[in-house]
Amino acid sequence: MADHSIKGKVALIAGGAKNLGGLLARDLAAQGAKAVAIHYNSAATKAAADETVAAITAAGAKGVAFQGDLTSAGAVEKLFADTVAAVGRPDIAINTVGKVLKKPFVEITEAEYDEMSAVNSKSAFFFLKEAGRNVNDNGKICTLVTSLLGAYTPFYAAYAGTKAPVEHFTRAASKEFGERGISVTAIGPGPMDTPFFYPAEGADAVAYHKSAAALSKFSKTGLTDIEDIVPYIRFLVSDGWWMTGQTILVNGGYTTK
Template identity: 80%
Template sequence: MTDHSIRGKVALIAGGAKNLGGLIARDLAAQGAKAVIVHYNSPASRADAEATVAAVRAAGAESAALQADLTTAGAVEKLFAEAIAVAGRPDIAINTVGKVLKKPIVDISEAEYDEMSAVNAKSAFFFLKEAGRHVNDNGKIVTLVTSLLGAFTPFYAAYEGTKAPVEHFTRAAAKEFGQRGISVTAVGPGPMDTPFFYPAEQAEAVAYHKTAAALSPFSKTGLTDIQDVVPFIRHLVSDGWWITGQTILINGGYTTK
């Protein structure tokens, strides 16, 4: 019988230095992962990545921090090669990389669109490609998207629009990789109480988001808490392997599809 537990497995987490990615790294280590490789985007995140690596090692797993800008296919390919050199082929590959832009369509420049597309769609595509090439049979692949994929709202066209292709990438990859027992899913949290959320929002919008979910009154901030997302990720990369090709919105009733 195939072992779908996390214990003894190797994980690679893109964007694993801090916030949700950092918590996932720590959680996988606590669940008995053999190794958790932490990717971070730029030198500005290096200290966070090193802190996460230290926490993972303290939990008993091997770890290393690898830096890369994943907006080119070559960089993603190199990341997987370096991770495999350190810890072996991954059993779990999780991509939390993303960039948010809140702006009217008429004000979005071509440069801004290109950057959003590169970070949110292109990097996700090539992460899935390399995961499909290198993740072990019966592995698990998860990409973070956004609950705005279930929204009818202005100002987020470049953000939700460049995350939307990941749903199609996920379905295709699930079909293609399924013959090797690999499950592929996308997870869309609601607006999370992390530094990723606040810079794009004005005070009025923050106040709205804190009341928009059906379960907002029962959240300490009204927003999605990363502590409430991590158990779902844990499930998808272990006993939840039978879920594949799906986009799952984890948001307390903020949006639905």
């Protein structure tokens, strides 16, 4: 019987320096992970990455951080190679990378579309590819998507539309990797109380999002808090291994599928 606990495992988190990714890194270390490798995109995030590595180390795990722009296949391949060289083959691979654009369909430029596609779709595809090549048997892979995949709404065509392919990537990967005992899932939070959320939304939209979920009034912000998502990902990369090929929306009743 495979061991599905987090204790003694190696984890890799793309976008793991801060916000949800940083909290996940700290949580996995606290749950007994042997090592947690985190990725961050730009030099501006290095200080946050260093703080997260220090927290991982303080929790008793080995922490390492790698910088890279994951919109190229080569960069994703290098991230996994660097992780394997530093801490060994991962048992858990989590991709939290994403970019939000809220804009009317007819105003979205080709350059904006290309960037959104590269960040939200291409990087996810090649992360799953390299995870399939590098994650140990009976490992766990999880990608962050968005609850907008269950919404009927304007202005998010380039965001939700470029996250949508990850649902099929997840299904296909779960079928192909399942023979090795690897589970593959995607999780779609509702609008999250992070610095990425507010710049894309006007005051009226923020007020709407803070009241739109069925459980909004019981949230400290009215939005999905990163602390609400961590237990679900923790479950999916441990005892929840029997769930695979699924996209799960976790949003307090903001949208459903």
